[in-house]
Amino acid sequence: xxxxxxxxxxxxLGSARRVVVFTGxxxxxxxxxxxxxxxLTGLWARFDAARLATAEAFHADPDLVWGWYEWRRARVSRAxxxxxxxxxxxxxxxxxxxTVITQNVDDLHERAGTRGAIHLHGSLFTPRCVAAAGHPATxxxxxxxxxxxxxxxxxxxxxxxxxxxxxxxxxVVWFGEALPETALTGAVEAATACDxxxxxxxxxxxxxxxxxxxxxxxxxxxxxQVNPQPTPLDTVAAINLRGPAAEILPALVAAAWxxxxx
Numbered sequence: 001x002x003x004x005x006x007x008x009x010x011x012x013l014g015s016a017r018r019v020v021v022f023t024g025x026x027x028x029x030x031x032x033x034x035x036x037x038x039x040l041t042g043l044w045a046r047f048d049a050a051r052l053a054t055a056e057a058f059h060a061d062p063d064l065v066w067g068w069y070e071w072r073r074a075r076v077s078r079a080x081x082x083x084x085x086x087x088x089x090x091x092x093x094x095x096x097x098x099t100v101i102t103q104n105v106d107d108l109h110e111r112a113g114t115r116g117a118i119h120l121h122g123s124l125f126t127p128r129c130v131a132a133a134g135h136p137a138t139x140x141x142x143x144x145x146x147x148x149x150x151x152x153x154x155x156x157x158x159x160x161x162x163x164x165x166x167x168x169x170x171x172v173v174w175f176g177e178a179l180p181e182t183a184l185t186g187a188v189e190a191a192t193a194c195d196x197x198x199x200x201x202x203x204x205x206x207x208x209x210x211x212x213x214x215x216x217x218x219x220x221x222x223x224x225q226v227n228p229q230p231t232p233l234d235t236v237a238a239i240n241l242r243g244p245a246a247e248i249l250p251a252l253v254a255a256a257w258x259x260x261x262x
Contacts, residue, residue, distance in 0.1 A: 006248070009224045009239045010255035013091075016195035016222075019098040021088050022212050026201020026227060027245045028104050031079045053174045062167060067156040069170040073124040081112035084200065084245030087253045089113035091198075094257050099190040103202060103209050105172045118183050118190070120209045126171035129161040137161050137168040179208060191216040199225045200245050204233035213237075226252075 013019065025035045047068070051057055058065040089112045092098045100109055100117040107125045109117045119126075127137045137159070159168045173179055187209075191197060197216035204210050210232075217223050217236050225237035226248050234240055241248050 005239050005241055006252055006255060009241060010252055010258075012196050012222050012224065012239075013095075013198070013252065014256035017096045018190075018194040018196075019091060019095040020190050020194040020197040020212075020216060020221075021091060021098065021100045021200060022191075022197055022202060023088070023100070023102045023104060023109070023200045024202025024204075024206075025104060026203075027082070027084050028079075028106050028108055029201070030084060030244055030246045031082045031108055033076055033079050033104075033106055033108070050175055053172075054176060055169075055174055058169055058174075062158050062169075063155040066158040066170070067154050069124065069172070070156050071154070076106040076108075076124055079106070079108065081108045082246040084249045085109055085112035085114075087245075087249035088200070090253050094253070099186075099194070101187045101190065101212060103206060118186050120173075120179050120183050120187060120212075122170075122172040122180065124170065124172060127168050128171050129164060129166050130169050131161070131164055131166035135163070136171075184208070187212055188215060191221070192219045194219075194221045197221050197223045199223060199227070199233055199237065200249065201227060202231070202233070204231040204236075 025033075029035060052065055052068050085108050088100060088109065092100065092114055100114050102109060102117055102119055103121050105119065105121055105124045107123065129135055129137045160166065161168055191212045192215060194216055197213055199213045202210070202213075204213070213223050213225075213233055213236055222239075223233070223237040224239045224241065225231070225233050226241045226243070226245050227233075228243055230240075241252070
């Protein structure tokens with residue numbers, strides 16, 4: 001039965017003119033990147049993730065919050081894209097028009113070769129200044145940037161913006177903050193216009209991002225879900241493929257373009 005579903009999904013993917021790939025924490029977890037709440041281990045385990053991920057926490061104790069995010073960024077830097085990420089990049093090179101929308105704050109899609117991924121929740125690799133409406137930050141010292149490898153539990157003073165000397169904050173969306181307007185608008189437009197949306201490794205419960213597959217379905221697109229476990233998107237998806245993205249996506253992409261290539 002699974003082979004039949006993969007073949008049907010491959011036919012739909014290979015014939016689609018506009019494809020959206022919508023990814024969540026599951027695909028990054030397959031590369032060893034802990035989920036947000038699982039990224040509190042060792043010396044960080046005494047903290048509540050939700051209390052570290054707010055603007056209030058940053059302004060109350062910027063060294064603590066910056067230290068945690070630098071530690072997370074260092075861990076992501078050591079992770080490698082898995083075959084699922086590479087398959088998604090291959091979709092971008094084969095589909096007529098494709099867009100990757102991700103809830104993840106890592107850079108694994110980019111390192112796999114995807115260009116122009118929409119990061120709904122921001123990125124660990126795009127820190128920004130707290131002043132001037134959050135313009136992108138620059139660093140006076142490269143060791144303060146993403147290449148730093150801080151020790152677990154280390155408090156690190158945030159760098160100052162080289163342009164205006166204001167504090168630099170992590171470039172992620174914190175609790176209580178709205179999603180970036182440009183990213184959300186781009187995601188909604190892509191979901192509304194696509195023929196096929198692949199939902200990969202997402203729980204389907206974190207809003208407003210979880211609305212993206214539902215927007216695609218309401219707009220007439222076929223939603224294909226790739227996930228090892230059932231999710232609330234099961235009823236939205238026309239096809240549910242159970243299993244790891246690193247196994248299913250390469251097979252799906254190969255079958256999609258083998259069929260269209262004849």
